[in-house]
Amino acid sequence: MNVPAASPGGLHTSRAMRRTTAVVALTMVLIGLLLLYMLMQATNNRELYERNYAVLFYVNMAVATLLLLAIAWVAYRLVGRLRQGKFGSRLLVKLAAIFALVGIVPGLLIYVVSYQFVSRSIETWFDVKVEGALDAGLSLGRVTLETLTNDLNAKVRASGAQWPEAAQNGGGAEIERVAEQLGATSVALWTGSGQLLASTGQTRIQLIPDKPSPAQFRAARADRSHAWVEGFDDAAPTEASTARIRVLVPLASDSLDLTPDTRYLLVTRTLPANLVANALAVESANREYQERALAREGLKRMYIGTLTLSLFLAVFGAILLAVLLGNQIVRPLLVLAEGVNQVAAGDLTPKLAMQGRDELGGLTRAFATMTAQLSGARQEVERSMAQVDAARAHLQTILDNLTAGVMVLSADGAVRSFNPSAERILQVPLARYLGQAIDAVPGLEDFGVGVQRQFSEFAQRAHVQGTDHWQQPFELGGSQAPMHSPFDRALTLVARGAELPEHERLLVFDDISEIVSAQRAQAWGEVARRLAHEIKNPLTPIQLSAERLEMKLAGKLAPAEQAVLNKSVKTIVDQVDAMKRLVNEFRDYARLPAAELKPVDLNALIHDVLHLYEAQSTSAAIALDLDAQCPEVMGDAQQLRQVIHNLLQNAQDASETAAEAGRPRAAVTVRTQWQPTSQRVRLSVMDHGTGFSDAILKRAFEPYVTTKTKGTGLGLAVVKKIADEHGSRVDITNRMQDGKVVGAQVSLSLPAHDSAA
Known part of the structure; x- marks a missing residue:
């Protein structure tokens, strides 16, 4: 089953936003890490620090400001989502707060501790004791160098005073003796004009020996000796020591005045390497200490700035991580929430699904699959319901057009539903009695009791006999029917019953009165x-x-x-x-023959029949009320003549019987009436007799049913048979006046020639 991943527009927008955020965040993090690295390098390199201090400081502040703005923007977005009430905003805020607290609280703790440590450490670096120790070390080095210099100076002066006159022009043996006696590295004999006369030690092997400067010659001549230390300016604490003490002493001569040709003895002694290294280290530490002391505040600000930037990076990273992780967690939940709301609203269209491999993505895919299955199931149900509705409509159409009556009863006999034929056959408005027991319907008491009895007996014998229905005939509206019976004639019904699901009962009945x-x-x-x-x-x-x-x-x-x-x-x-x-x-x-239907003028036919009654003086008079607008009807003239004759004889006999009983004699009325609505001509014969009882009215058209002592009871039966041959309806009623029976009326409705055609 295919599950949609996401809508193209929303997916591209979301991906673009995430990519932009990731790129910006990664860029700022990289810039922050680069600045941290540069700050660490600057704090370890004084020259780099001094050269780039301003640039690093302002860039540091700019990055910190950008990070602060980014954090503020993220917080603003979170607050906006929360105010809009978007689903998952509270969870996202909680995640952001948790991650921010995880980043801020330890960061603040470390920041405070580091701040105190840096501040106190920098202050301890420039403590008075440290400065005094450095000064003492420098003084100790100076005293040591002065002592060594003075000692060598004194010894060289003594050696110069004892220098032989004969060796002033270059005594090699004497130079060797002095070098050995003084422990000198080299000894050289120079003239006042700067000419080397003799040398030993390192000076001998140098191609260009180090010659004293004129100032040094003048100082030695003026003070009778001149000593100095050289090599400390160029040496580094980690390099091999080349520092040495040099003493320049003029040699004594016969002449007391020192002339330019005076000989000078130059003695060089190399200082011990550890002494030189210690002196250089103390001097370098003191110089760096003084430099750092001058930049104490800047250094403190730089370290604190580095810590602050690190804190901002940690906080921003925590919040960014919270937002990213929160989005990863909330987005599937948002998809699920939107899908659930749509499903709750009845929308089972395909739902979005995350393509991630985590459990939340799997949950969205499972929900989308479930929704698709529900949609398929609903479509199947709707299809089935449509089929059921179509079948129900088809069944209802069949039931509505069935000539048999169909009723659905409850277990206690209450009417649940029925078709139109049930009302037509039973001649009772069943719609008024829905929900009532069938034996409570007026006129259907006996029928309802009989039906309930049949269902009860069927329920008892169905398990034994294995039958699925019962069938029983019923007589309604006969001579034994109550006075309030709704039936205008006797009904013979054949009823069938069966059990339905949910304890309902099906009752089907047919009117077989015509058949009977x-x-x-x-x-x-x-x-x-x-x-x-x-x-x-x-x-x-x-x-x-x-x-x-x-x-x-x-x-x-x-x-x-x-x-x-x-x-x-x-x-x-x-x-x-x-x-x-x-x-x-x-x-x-x-032997009544089949009717041969032809156009017949009913009014003319009535006049022809009445000619037979003109000579009768003892019978009741006949009055005509014929409608001149009556068209021709379709009928068999001979059979219609017999119908008129039978009806007139019955009417005259009824009128004569009433006259013999003391009632006023009145004429028999023959009436025709054109009915445009139904396109029929109605023939009615009315007498002024005693009328008929209800039992006779309901069986009046049956053979051999009569109220006359001399009659055979076949007159109305023949009329009914002829009416059936003509496709007409014949009915008989009592004529009422002031609540009393004043006669009877037999009516026959014949189709007009045009409508029949």
Whole structure:
């Protein structure tokens, strides 16, 4: 899984800032280290120190100032981050403070100790005792040299006074004797004009002997001797000593006056090497001491400046290290914090990851990998949820368009959800009763109790029989239904139940009333066909036999017996005619042909049918209320004529029954009405009878259901069958007025010709 390292812009900016900071810090550290080295070299080299003191001092102060400014800038940045409330700023400040304390506290301690040590050490260097010791050493050296010089001077003068006259022009043996006697390095005999007459020792082997100067000759002539020490100015304490004492003495002559031709004896004795070295060391130490004493304050400032610069370097290094290490620690934490905030906000886009090999970098990579996995998982979940939603929508669409009713019940029978067909079949607004038990819904008490009983029995036998559902038929709205039943007809439902997860229950039910009615009608039709066949065959022989008996016995019987015979024959013939009519009705119901739908003028058809009722004087009158705007309807004229005839006969019979019961006689009304919205023509036949009971209303269109004593109960069944053939809806209701039943109304809705086309 790929994990992004960082955004290009932020990464380049961060790298550039880090590189710039590192370069500046490294440059300043190198400059500081170079200055420290130069300061150490300067303090060990007096000439270099004196020559570059001003430059070193000002450069030192400049670097210290830059370091101080850098530290102040870092502190300002840290305080700014802290005020802005950036994540990790407190940790960075703590790290900087810790590292700064680690660098400052020991540095200050060392600085204070070193400052005191340097100050006291420099002061002790120039102590009075040290200066007195150096002065004493110098005095001791001078006294020693004077003593040696005076001693040699006295001995040379004595030797010069005893110098033989004969040897004044070059006595080699005498020179050797004097050199041996005085322990001299060399002895030379010079004239006053500077001519060498004789010599021994080192002077003999020199190509150009060291000749005394005219001033030295004059001093020797004036003071009768002249001694001096030479070689100390050019010698160094570490070099081999060449210092020596030289004494120039004029030799005695017969003439008391010293003339330019006077002979001079020059005796040279080399000083001991340790004596010369000690004298030179004391002299060098004294000279350096005096020089250092003159530059005491400058030296102290230089050492203190070196210490201060070292302290600043240590502090700056500590703070710089704190910032760098803090950034290394905080940057992964910042990346993690930003990523966590984004994840908390629901943003699972790829997150930044550090490429370092440490644990924090690994943690950012692990977090980025985890976020990527979460993003993939969420995408998969969203994909699955989309599939589930699509499946749910698909299932909901299927449920909404199912003709079967579907309900989801809780374990205690409460309604959780349902589809539109459930409301349509049960004819109850189930939305009002969501969350309530199904047996608490008005009109569904028995149905709910039966469903709950089936689920309970199913739960008991499911483990034994291994079935996954139950199925049971239910009768709703029949003759046994309560008065407040919502059903306008008897319903026959076949219900199936199954258990769902989370203790829910699925109830599916279908309205098979039409199927049962059709099956019942088909069965009755088959029965009617067979009855018509079986009954009609013997009726004709019975009628013919009765009529033949009447003909054969006519005039042969007494009047009384003849009257009985005539009455009996008439009764047989009448009953046979009634049976024929009944058989014909059975035949018509069983053999009702398929409708041939054609455009029919319903108003004209009603007028044609009413011609058959014009001659009837005993029946109830018929009033017409026909809508002139009614268009032609699609129907079978013969079957529609039969429908009108059956409805009119039933209406007249109901009105006559009400009149016999003492109610006012009223006309039967035939009404047509055009309904533009539904594109249908509504045919209604209204009577002023006693109406129907609820039980009859719910089963009025079933065969052989009637309230008339002489009826067969097939009239409305035939109407229902013809309406079904025409794709129409037929309904029957009681007409109410002031809360009382004032008659019944049967309505048939037929499609208009244009809408049917």
